[in-house]
Amino acid sequence: MASKPPAGDPVQDAPQVAEPQHAAAGLPAIGHTLRMARQQMGVRRTAQTLLQVNQKDGFDCPGCAWPEGDKRHVAEFCENGAKAVAEEATLRRVTPDFFAAHTLADLANRSGYWLGQQGRITQPMYLAEDAERYEAVTWDRAFSIIAEELGALSSPDEALFYTSGRTSNEAAFLLQLFAREFGTNNLPDCSNMCHESSGSALNETIGIGKGSVSLEDLHQADLIIVAGQNPGTNHPRMLSALEKAKGSGARIVSVNPLPEAGLERFKNPQTPRGMIKGVPLTDLFLQIRIGGDQALFRLLNKLVLETDGAVDTDFVREHTHGFEEFAAAARAADWDDTLAATGLGREEIERALTMVLESKRIIVCWAMGLTQHKHSVATIREVVNFLLLRGNIGRPGAGVCPVRGHSNVQGDRTMGIFERPSQAFLDALEREFGFAPPRHHGFDVVRSIEALRDGRAKVFFAMGGNFVGATPDTEVTEAAMRKARLTVHVSTKLNRSHAVTGRRALILPTLGRTDKDVQAGGRQVVTVEDSMGMVHASRGNLPPASPHLLSEPAIVARMARAVLGPASTTPWEEFEKDYGTIRDRIARVVPGFEDFNEKIARPGGFTLPHGPRDERRFPTTTGKANFTAAPVEYPEVPEGRLLLQTLRSHDQYNTTIYGLDDRYRGIKGGRRVVLVHPEDARALGLADGAYADLVSEWKDGVERRAPGFRVVHYPTARGCAAAYYPETNVLVPLDSTADTSNTPASKSVIVRLEQSPTA
Numbered sequence: 001m002a003s004k005p006p007a008g009d010p011v012q013d014a015p016q017v018a019e020p021q022h023a024a025a026g027l028p029a030i031g032h033t034l035r036m037a038r039q040q041m042g043v044r045r046t047a048q049t050l051l052q053v054n055q056k057d058g059f060d061c062p063g064c065a066w067p068e069g070d071k072r073h074v075a076e077f078c079e080n081g082a083k084a085v086a087e088e089a090t091l092r093r094v095t096p097d098f099f100a101a102h103t104l105a106d107l108a109n110r111s112g113y114w115l116g117q118q119g120r121i122t123q124p125m126y127l128a129e130d131a132e133r134y135e136a137v138t139w140d141r142a143f144s145i146i147a148e149e150l151g152a153l154s155s156p157d158e159a160l161f162y163t164s165g166r167t168s169n170e171a172a173f174l175l176q177l178f179a180r181e182f183g184t185n186n187l188p189d190c191s192n193m194c195h196e197s198s199g200s201a202l203n204e205t206i207g208i209g210k211g212s213v214s215l216e217d218l219h220q221a222d223l224i225i226v227a228g229q230n231p232g233t234n235h236p237r238m239l240s241a242l243e244k245a246k247g248s249g250a251r252i253v254s255v256n257p258l259p260e261a262g263l264e265r266f267k268n269p270q271t272p273r274g275m276i277k278g279v280p281l282t283d284l285f286l287q288i289r290i291g292g293d294q295a296l297f298r299l300l301n302k303l304v305l306e307t308d309g310a311v312d313t314d315f316v317r318e319h320t321h322g323f324e325e326f327a328a329a330a331r332a333a334d335w336d337d338t339l340a341a342t343g344l345g346r347e348e349i350e351r352a353l354t355m356v357l358e359s360k361r362i363i364v365c366w367a368m369g370l371t372q373h374k375h376s377v378a379t380i381r382e383v384v385n386f387l388l389l390r391g392n393i394g395r396p397g398a399g400v401c402p403v404r405g406h407s408n409v410q411g412d413r414t415m416g417i418f419e420r421p422s423q424a425f426l427d428a429l430e431r432e433f434g435f436a437p438p439r440h441h442g443f444d445v446v447r448s449i450e451a452l453r454d455g456r457a458k459v460f461f462a463m464g465g466n467f468v469g470a471t472p473d474t475e476v477t478e479a480a481m482r483k484a485r486l487t488v489h490v491s492t493k494l495n496r497s498h499a500v501t502g503r504r505a506l507i508l509p510t511l512g513r514t515d516k517d518v519q520a521g522g523r524q525v526v527t528v529e530d531s532m533g534m535v536h537a538s539r540g541n542l543p544p545a546s547p548h549l550l551s552e553p554a555i556v557a558r559m560a561r562a563v564l565g566p567a568s569t570t571p572w573e574e575f576e577k578d579y580g581t582i583r584d585r586i587a588r589v590v591p592g593f594e595d596f597n598e599k600i601a602r603p604g605g606f607t608l609p610h611g612p613r614d615e616r617r618f619p620t621t622t623g624k625a626n627f628t629a630a631p632v633e634y635p636e637v638p639e640g641r642l643l644l645q646t647l648r649s650h651d652q653y654n655t656t657i658y659g660l661d662d663r664y665r666g667i668k669g670g671r672r673v674v675l676v677h678p679e680d681a682r683a684l685g686l687a688d689g690a691y692a693d694l695v696s697e698w699k700d701g702v703e704r705r706a707p708g709f710r711v712v713h714y715p716t717a718r719g720c721a722a723a724y725y726p727e728t729n730v731l732v733p734l735d736s737t738a739d740t741s742n743t744p745a746s747k748s749v750i751v752r753l754e755q756s757p758t759a
């Protein structure tokens with residue numbers, strides 16, 4: 001299997017390489033922001049939108065899920081947030097004329113970058129069976145096509161309802177309600193590929209799958225460990241919080257195979273001093289081998305256990321379970337094994353230990369560098385062990401901080417977008433809506449692809465996202481998708497999933513965060529939940545991209561009426577008219593949302609309850625915080641092979657490509673690059689500037705190949721390599737997933753590099 005860059009693309013991928021940078025943000029970031037925003041939106045709209053981002057009466061930034069502080073700056077956005085806004089608020093349009101001019105084959109031959117650059121989709125479009133192109137369709141006809149195909153299934157479990165994490169709470173609640181009334185728990189979501197490992201590990205150990213810290217906690221911490229995360233690109237506003245923490249005396253340890261510019265030094269564009277000089281953020285950089293984190297935390301735990309007075313014995317006695325078994329496993333940790341697993345030196349680990357022992361309040365932040373490996377759940381459990389040992393949970397300045405991706409991915413899960421809902425949630429739905437929801441588990445993302453591949457699923461519906469672009473094993477996934485009878489995408493902009501479709505396909509264009517949402521009941525607001533469990537309102541203020549768009553809640557409500565018919569007693573029409581009526585139901589179904597409508601009327605919203613954070617109450621099966629004692633694992637890489645992580649450049653939002661540069665890493669004008677340590681590259685006979693095919697090796701013996709990557713000699717950890725997603729998703733085998741969470745292991749792919757003549 002080989003995946004080539006699309007041939008029909010006018011944009012040339014020709015990377016130029018300079019030295020990586022050592023600081024993030026500052027003046028150049030502002031210049032980039034405004035230039036890109038003006039290109040997409042023009043001068044007036046740029047001013048109109050950017051000043052509304054993350055303000056208390058404005059809209060929630062469709063970028064990342066990092067929270068807003070209480071005192072907001074007039075420009076409460078970052079370079080990459082502004083790019084996300086500009087992408088959505090663009091003045092470019094994809095009209096029916098566009099689809100008349102571009103056949104499906106043509107679209108399938110374009111890059112994701114090109115597709116995204118065409119602009120906002122303006123009308124519902126339909127691809128009939130065997131048709132060469134999409135044609136405009138009315139909304140009524142679109143819903144009747146969905147009703148026809150769903151009605152023809154032999155079981156509701158042959159339908160899949162995917163959600164990406166930009167969807168509002170209101171739309172997410174309606175979608176899961178509709179799916180369950182229709183009869184299935186097949187509600188895969190982007191979280192399955194993202195923080196599922198965090199949710200799995202945290203649910204089991206502390207009883208709630210969410211982070212336990214607030215922004216205030218970060219500001220008060222003595223030590224912040226940032227592991228497997230690149231905030232300078234993916235959560236730029238987090239740098240301000242780290243800067244503030246440092247100002248109050250915190251120290252920062254970065255654990256990463258790559259030296260990431262944002263963690264080295266931050267130039268805060270909101271302060272004059274910051275803009276010029278910047279502040280160094282990282283005190284200790286542990287350049288770990290990919291997948292070495294569990295071993296690192298296990299050894300630190302052993303060393304803490306062996307230090308007199310280092311363990312918070314009161315906390316351990318009163319609030320935890322399983323200490324003895326864990327301590328026995330930790331005491332068995334071995335220096336040599338750890339040094340081999342991590343690639344670190346003994347002195348570095350000892351320095352980290354000293355910092356840990358000197359710190360009363362510790363926070364560990366992490367993202368995809370910890371969640372996308374085979375042993376991710378065990379790794380995050382070890383992080384929890386580490387925090388529990390010294391009582392670093394449920395008190396100020398301490399705790400777990402999984403930093404979420406999509407702006408409402410956490411909220412979507414709270415609203416019930418989950419293929420394995422709790423019985424308590426289903427009971428509450430049943431009580432409130434008077435139907436019997438299905439009780440058996442549904443399919444997650446990987447199982448959905450398998451079901452499509454094996455003909456067990458036939459209709460695929462997506463509330464946002466780019467399923468075929470974001471999922472692993474691109475060729476397998478695309479073939480699976482093409483077997484579907486109907487694929488439906490509720491989207492703002494074009495992407496690969498509109499070009500690789502089932503036998504029939506629909507594109508349903510929708511309002512984005514920045515668009516004004518007016519329904520029969522007046523102007524609507526929606527709500528979102530950030531990475532720290534704060535729920536607040538979001539109000540778009542721009543005239544919608546086209547008069548034909550429907551909001552996400554309206555689309556679900558109308559689909560539900562067309563599919564379920566008069567048999568459904570759910571007031572779908574009311575819901576569409578006035579989202580306040582949806583929130584009234586959420587208030588009665590989801591704990592923590594009592595008086596929802598009143599609470600979001602307050603500026604800044606409200607914080608959801610969190611047992612471990614608020615009162616050291618751990619709603620686990622043991623009623624305590626659980627220590628765990630999994631065997632230590634780390635990837636073993638055969639001779640002559642490298643361990644590849646697939647990650648984000650500075651100019652993309654997941655599969656949405658903003659541009660071809662990765663400024664902080666010194667890459668310009670191209671994305672097909674592979675970053676390799678100079679000595680590893682030399683050992684493989686690959687000069688800087690040589691071209692190579694990336695070939696993944698997996699136990700099924702199938703060859704997965706991504707051709708034509710420019711080799712860049714780069715200071716990554718030894719034995720490791722890095723290349724961008726989604727170009728490399730073709731290399732990630734569908735069944736290479738994390739234990740328990742089933743998240744694709746897209747940060748540990750064993751590859752060989754085969755020299756190729758050129759790009």
Ligand SMILES: Nc1nc2c(c(=O)[nH]1)N[C@H]1C(S)=C(S)[C@@H](COP(=O)(O)OP(=O)(O)OC[C@H]3O[C@@H](n4cnc5c(=O)[nH]c(N)nc54)[C@H](O)[C@@H]3O)O[C@H]1N2
Nearest residue numbers: 080228229230234290291367368369405406647648653654
């Ligand atoms: N601008 C922008 N913002 C975004 C996104 C975007 O694409 N663009 N995506 C959003 C989403 S959905 C998400 S989930 C987040 C993603 O945010 P991140 O997780 O920061 O994103 P990645 O680029 O996947 O970076 C993973 C980081 O982990 C490191 N890493 C890889 N493997 C390991 C390992 O084994 N151990 C350790 N310690 N580190 C490792 C990598 O070097 C890299 O620094 O960002 C969100 N925000």
Ligand SMILES: Nc1nc2c(c(=O)[nH]1)N[C@H]1C(S)=C(S)[C@@H](COP(=O)(O)OP(=O)(O)OC[C@H]3O[C@@H](n4cnc5c(=O)[nH]c(N)nc54)[C@H](O)[C@@H]3O)O[C@H]1N2
Nearest residue numbers: 164194464465466470490491492493495646654655725746
């Ligand atoms: N190899 C590899 N694969 C990965 C990852 C990785 O690190 N490596 N990361 C994984 C992670 S963390 C994630 S979260 C997933 C992301 O997976 P997805 O969330 O499915 O992908 P996105 O690229 O974020 O989706 C972009 C599309 O969303 C649509 N969209 C944007 N805004 C809106 C809106 O307001 N409403 C609607 N209805 N649609 C909208 C647009 O049409 C746009 O093209 O990818 C995963 N895949």
Ligand SMILES: [Mo]
Nearest residue numbers: 194195405406
């Ligand atoms: Mo994500």
